[in-house]
Each structure stands twice: as structure tokens, then as C-alpha cells.
Amino acid sequence: MKPIYTTSGEWVAMLEGNYLYDVYGEWAGWIEGKDVYTRDGEYAGFLSNDTHGTCARLLRERIRRQHTIRHAPTAPPKLRPPSRVPLAPMFSELPWNQVDVFEEDPDFFKHISELKPDWEG
Numbered sequence: 001m002k003p004i005y006t007t008s009g010e011w012v013a014m015l016e017g018n019y020l021y022d023v024y025g026e027w028a029g030w031i032e033g034k035d036v037y038t039r040d041g042e043y044a045g046f047l048s049n050d051t052h053g054t055c056a057r058l059l060r061e062r063i064r065r066q067h068t069i070r071h072a073p074t075a076p077p078k079l080r081p082p083s084r085v086p087l088a089p090m091f092s093e094l095p096w097n098q099v100d101v102f103e104e105d106p107d108f109f110k111h112i113s114e115l116k117p118d119w120e121g
Helices: none
Strands: 002-005 012-017 019-024 027-032 035-038 043-047 058-061 098-100
Touching: none
Parallel strands: none
Antiparallel strands: 002 012, 012 019, 019 027, 027 035, 035 043, 043 058, 058 098
16 A cells, blocks of 8 residues: 655555545545546546655646546445554655645545535425
């Protein structure tokens, strides 16, 4: 398992094979090459390569290009996350044209149903 951190060092996700999981072990998305997609097939960004493969950040271009929606692969089983992960390394500063997805938009991987308030009747 490869931990995914924010630029500030918070552990926010895990990469197991080609699947991205949240810290609770729920499937959040998948990768194709370095590109990351949500479970709904929306382009999220790309994995950084600034720690020589031990961990990564999820980044994207500040000015988004249009990406087509992808068909999601078969959902993997729930993952049992580790109780702890190594401390995050000191990441380099990002260039002006890139943003950290989890810091810029922490709710990006939530489903529409999770974002709507509960109806009270």
C-alpha cells in the first residue's frame, strides 16, 4: 500500500494496485498511468512523483483542461487500512500552475448523495 498525503502532510488516501482508497478502506477511485479518476469516472488529477515512489500527492493543473468521463472498472472489495502510516516527507512547493486536489477541494471524492443534506419530514 502506498500512502497519499496532502502537501501539508496529512494522510488522506491509499493506493493499492490501481485503486485509490480513502483512509477508511472505501474505494474512492482508480488510476490509469499517472492519471487519477473518481468512482464516477471524473478526472481528479495526477500522482506526483516527488518522493521516488514511496508515497505521493494528488495534484492537478490549476487551469483544468476538459477530460472525458471514463467508465469505472469493477469495484474492488473494501480494503482494511493500516492503523498508521509513516510520517509524510517534506514535500517541495508546488509550481504556480498546480494545486493539491485534497487541499483545494477536500470533498472532491465524495458522492453526490453524501453532499446533499438529509431530508427531514
